Amino acid sequence: MKIGEVARRTGLSIDTLRYYEKLGLIDxxxxxxxxxxxxxxxxxxxxFIRLLKATGMPLADVETYARLRRDGERSSVQRREMLEHQRMVVLAKIDELKACVELLDHKIMNYAEIxxxxxxxDGLKEQTYDH
Known part of the structure; x- marks a missing residue:
């Protein structure tokens, strides 16, 4: 398939695909x-590369992962360890985001009460002026 079709199906630009090729992320x-x-x-x-990037994995680590992937099964330990580490990073980010949501909920409720x-x-003032 041509580069335009790959770009369309992945949502990546043609320039990004060329860049990934230059970096060695794709063969x-x-x-x-x-x-x-x-x-x-x-x-x-x-x-999968997009997913790794969405987890916040640094591009240099994605490059390392891509290089290890080319080594096949003999690099499975290193790749698993990289993914386990990134999973911990994502879980920590989820905890941080949950704390942010709790704070936002508290502030929203506070403003709603105000x-x-x-x-x-204002309703009491209107009743007072009506008499």
């Missing part, structure tokens, strides 16, 4: 009539 594609041609398997690999109090006070 150089074979050429067909002077144009890059990719195997179908590239789609799953690129989606607004209700002001509406109640």
């Amino acid at each position: 150089p594609p074979w050429r067909q009539g002077g144009q890059r041609a990719y195997d179908e398997n590239i789609i799953a690999w690129l989606k 607004e209700m109090r002001h509406r109640a006070e």
Whole structure:
């Protein structure tokens, strides 16, 4: 498949795909009539790279992972350890985000109570002026 099709199916730009090739994240594609041609398997690999990046994994670590992947099964220990480490990073981020949500919920509730109090006070003032 051509680079445009890979870009469309993965949501990555053509420039990003070329950059990933330059970094060694993806293997150089074979050429067909002077144009890059990719195997179908590239789609799953690129989606996995996007997932790693979404976890906050630094690009240098993604590059290391890609290099280890080329080594096949003999690098499975290192790759598993990298993924376990990144999993811990993600879980810590989830805990941090949960604390942020709790704080936001507290502040939102606080402002809602202030607004209700002001509406109640404004209602009392209107009743006082009506008499």
